[in-house]
Amino acid sequence: MGDVFAHRLRVRYSECDQQGVVFNGHYLFFYDVALTEMWRALFGEYADMVEQGYDLVVAEARIRFREGARFDDLLDVSMPVAHLGTTSMVVRPVFRVGGRLIADGEVRHVFIDPASKAKKEMPPRVRSVLEPYLDAAGQAAGSAPA
Numbered sequence: 001m002g003d004v005f006a007h008r009l010r011v012r013y014s015e016c017d018q019q020g021v022v023f024n025g026h027y028l029f030f031y032d033v034a035l036t037e038m039w040r041a042l043f044g045e046y047a048d049m050v051e052q053g054y055d056l057v058v059a060e061a062r063i064r065f066r067e068g069a070r071f072d073d074l075l076d077v078s079m080p081v082a083h084l085g086t087t088s089m090v091v092r093p094v095f096r097v098g099g100r101l102i103a104d105g106e107v108r109h110v111f112i113d114p115a116s117k118a119k120k121e122m123p124p125r126v127r128s129v130l131e132p133y134l135d136a137a138g139q140a141a142g143s144a145p146a
Contacts, residue, residue, distance in 0.1 A: 003133050007079070067100060069097050069102045111126075
């Protein structure tokens with residue numbers, strides 16, 4: 001497995017449901033926060049990529065819930081890159097609290113032209129920066145489309 005970017009956040013009270021656990025819809029929001037921070041750490045400002053004629057959209061997402069995170073938990077979101085295709089990339093986020101598996105999943109992103117919204121080949125710089133983060137097992141399995 002390659003390098004894995006991780007981001008830690010604290011669960012806020014407003015993110016919990018009546019059962020006292022994080023409402024399921026928030027996990028994709030947590031993923032988006034982690035992806036934004038990963039992008040910032042690896043590439044700088046996201047707006048720079050858009051100005052260069054590339055954008056990234058979610059094409060597919062799924063989350064498997066294992067255990068509920070709770071108010072004030074420190075939630076670690078690991079971001080292994082599972083696939084780098086021609087126009088897409090797949091990240092398999094893992095959500096943990098103190099080492100306990102809370103949830104995991106898979107999110108497929110597609111690169112597009114911001115003006116036309118048409119699919120566009122992944123920028124070479126993005127590919128070269130993300131390659132060290134590529135999970136070799138996920139790539140070999142071919143579990144994601146190009």
